Amino acid sequence: MPYLSADRRRALAAAALGRAAQEPGPLPVEGESFHSVSGAILDVSPHLIVIDTPDGDEERLVIAPWATAWRGEAVTPADLPVGSNVIIRALRAGRVVDRIWADITRITGVIQSIDAEGKDHSVELYCGPHRGRRTIVIPYRASGRLRVRHPQFEPGYLFDAIGVRENGVAQARLPATSQPPYRWRAVPTPPPGYSGTQSRISGTATWSDTFDCGEQGVAYPMLERSDTACDDAGVSCTGLPYLSLGSMLNVRNVCAGRTSVLPIVACGCLAGRFCDRCLECGTSPRGRILELSPSSFVELGGDLTAGCFNARLGMG
Amino acid sequence: MLTTIAAGQLPVLLLLLAAGTVAKVWTVVREAEPGMLSRLGPAVLVPERWRKHMMLVCAFGELFLACGLLVSGRPFFRWAVIAFFAVSTYVLWELRRRRPDVGCGCFGEVSAVPVGRRSLGRTMVLTAMSAGLLLTPEISGWEAIAGMTWTHLPSVIAGLLVLAALSPEIEEAVARLRYRAPCEQRRFDPATALGRLRSSTVWRSHTGRLTSTEPVDSWRELCWRFFVYSGQSHMGEPVDVVFAVYLSGRHPAVRVAMVGSDGRPVETTSLPESLPVSA
Numbered sequence: 239m240p241y242l243s244a245d246r247r248r249a250l251a252a253a254a255l256g257r258a259a260q261e262p263g264p265l266p267v268e269g270e271s272f273h274s275v276s277g278a279i280l281d282v283s284p285h286l287i288v289i290d291t292p293d294g295d296e297e298r299l300v301i302a303p304w305a306t307a308w309r310g311e312a313v314t315p316a317d318l319p320v321g322s323n324v325i326i327r328a329l330r331a332g333r334v335v336d337r338i339w340a341d342i343t344r345i346t347g348v349i350q351s352i353d354a355e356g357k358d359h360s361v362e363l364y365c366g367p368h369r370g371r372r373t374i375v376i377p378y379r380a381s382g383r384l385r386v387r388h389p390q391f392e393p394g395y396l397f398d399a400i401g402v403r404e405n406g407v408a409q410a411r412l413p414a415t416s417q418p419p420y421r422w423r424a425v426p427t428p429p430p431g432y433s434g435t436q437s438r439i440s441g442t443a444t445w446s447d448t449f450d451c452g453e454q455g456v457a458y459p460m461l462e463r464s465d466t467a468c469d470d471a472g473v474s475c476t477g478l479p480y481l482s483l484g485s486m487l488n489v490r491n492v493c494a495g496r497t498s499v500l501p502i503v504a505c506g507c508l509a510g511r512f513c514d515r516c517l518e519c520g521t522s523p524r525g526r527i528l529e530l531s532p533s534s535f536v537e538l539g540g541d542l543t544a545g546c547f548n549a550r551l552g553m554g
Numbered sequence: 555m556l557t558t559i560a561a562g563q564l565p566v567l568l569l570l571l572a573a574g575t576v577a578k579v580w581t582v583v584r585e586a587e588p589g590m591l592s593r594l595g596p597a598v599l600v601p602e603r604w605r606k607h608m609m610l611v612c613a614f615g616e617l618f619l620a621c622g623l624l625v626s627g628r629p630f631f632r633w634a635v636i637a638f639f640a641v642s643t644y645v646l647w648e649l650r651r652r653r654p655d656v657g658c659g660c661f662g663e664v665s666a667v668p669v670g671r672r673s674l675g676r677t678m679v680l681t682a683m684s685a686g687l688l689l690t691p692e693i694s695g696w697e698a699i700a701g702m703t704w705t706h707l708p709s710v711i712a713g714l715l716v717l718a719a720l721s722p723e724i725e726e727a728v729a730r731l732r733y734r735a736p737c738e739q740r741r742f743d744p745a746t747a748l749g750r751l752r753s754s755t756v757w758r759s760h761t762g763r764l765t766s767t768e769p770v771d772s773w774r775e776l777c778w779r780f781f782v783y784s785g786q787s788h789m790g791e792p793v794d795v796v797f798a799v800y801l802s803g804r805h806p807a808v809r810v811a812m813v814g815s816d817g818r819p820v821e822t823t824s825l826p827e828s829l830p831v832s833a
Contacts, residue, residue, distance in 0.1 A: 245817075246794075246817070247771070247773060247780075249813060249817035250780065250782060250794060250796040250811070250813050251775060251778075251780055251796070251798070253796060253811035253812075253813045253819040254780060254796045254797070254798040254809050254810065254811040255778065255798055255809060256809075259817075394602070421602070423602065424593065427593075427666075460739075462744070462773070462774045464744050465744075465772065465773045465774060472741075477739060478739070479736075479738035479739055479776050480738060480739070480774050480775075480776065481774075481775055481776070482773035482774050482775050483773065484773065485775050553776075
């Protein structure tokens with residue numbers, strides 16, 4: 239069955255139930271709002287960065303004196319190589335650079351095989367029915383730090399790391415979480431919900447790089463398999479309600495006090511299998527409740543290298 | 555007296571074996587959620603790819619023993635049942651030692667409670683019950699049941715009560731019935747919702763407006779399932795007719811709206827003309 243667009247579903251559902259169709263976007267916040275700018279670096283100097291956006295436009299942004307950058311490690315913005323794909327957190331209507339992440343990638347999947355390539359390791363991951371398989375490299379210098387947080391380094395266990403793309407190869411650098419101790423198909427059942435669904439659900443929000451560049455939206459684990467053609471959907475250790483592609487969510491970053499209304503645009507079948515906790519501002523009360531696109535994550539005040547924030551979720 | 559008590563356990567054993575078979579097959583066929591078998595008894599002791607097979611082997615083994623007891627009076631089946639429950643006791647003991655987090659899987663997914671003394675005690679009692687069958691005459695179970703009198707009834711009831719007292723599954727089943735998950739978290743078959751839609755008066759009053767027989771899109775949001783059909787408005791313009799079916803309850807609410815290509819609802823009924831009122 240073809241899938242109508244998220245906007246169309248929202249309009250149809252609103253008409254059928256007689257409710258107002260809320261438009262996606264950030265809600266007003268006290269203080270400065272964040273904007274995300276994505277693209278490839280055309281030129282960079284200590285004070286100015288020029289970006290080629292996916293729309294083909296050229297964006298010129300001023301680099302704030304306090305701005306920092308990350309490309310596998312902390313670097314000064316002026317040292318970023320031309321051609322790098324960057325995600326920028328910008329202030330002042332998106333004209334002033336606050337933070338830059340260059341060639342960053344999130345490597346989330348199920349370990350399929352591990353091969354040694356000299357001192358490095360090549361790992362094949364299954365990233366879900368929609369995302370397929372990918373092969374990543376764990377450099378020797380990062381392996382100790384990754385293995386400490388991923389003790390079950392064998393097929394069938396979950397893997398989650400943050401890395402950089404270099405020459406078309408994803409290289410893991412930082413562990414994004416502590417690896418769950420169970421196999422990916424043995425997700426603990428959520429505690430039984432004896433009463434009506436809560437109007438707000440608190441848990442962990444992470445990000446994923448499988449969205450289109452600059453796309454705003456979330457991947458949600460509790461979708462009907464028949465609606466999404468995702469055989470691994472509908473599994474979550476947090477007791478989430480069923481929603482669909484196109485449903486609008488009100489996502490609040492509890493740590494930063496920022497809120498956005500975002501559509502569900504993808505199946506978060508792997509996110510639901512992580513019962514880990516985020517420790518950004520206190521321990522999150524539940525495991526992962528959604529994955530955000532990098533742009534949405536940045537606009538909600540998240541730090542891509544931290545990998546998560548404590549979120550509160552409601553219907554948009 | 556002892557023979558009467560032992561003979562009264564035959565229907566209890568047959569019932570238990572049949573229930574175990576049905577529950578295990580149901581769990582494998584339904585597999586409500588991926589990974590369910592990794593939390594259940596014998597399946598968890600084998601590699602992941604063999605878990606379904608292991609569960610089915612256990613189920614059909616129980617079916618074989620139940621059929622053997624029912625139609626044959628040969629001692630082989632009685633000894634096989636004793637061996638089955640004795641081995642089950644050992645497996646549960648090992649399971650409790652090696653994987654204290656998993657259930658016994660004796661009755662499929664309902665037996666997801668970690669193996670405890672009661673589950674162990676139950677298999678011991680079943681072993682003793684099946685050993686008692688050796689005291690009874692060597693006739694088929696069918697003949698034995700047909701020849702039962704009221705004197706066997708207390709023995710049957712006592713056997714059932716002992717097993718019920720040793721079954722944590724009963725509490726689990728009662729809890730599931732008593733505390734159902736909220737509608738938003740329960741699975742519902744889209745085909746059932748479609749059936750409910752097509753039997754509703756809202757559907758019948760709008761079928762004339764539809765230009766497609768099958769929905770062009772369908773999705774679920776919380777307790778509502780939406781079905782979208784292509785249709786025509788009263789003015790003859792192409793519209794999307796969207797039905798919303800509430801998923802819970804015997805007579806669920808069904809709502810409908812017609813939405814134009816601009817995303818705005820189209821009035822489904824024309825407003826009544828005003829009537830002249832005489833003073």
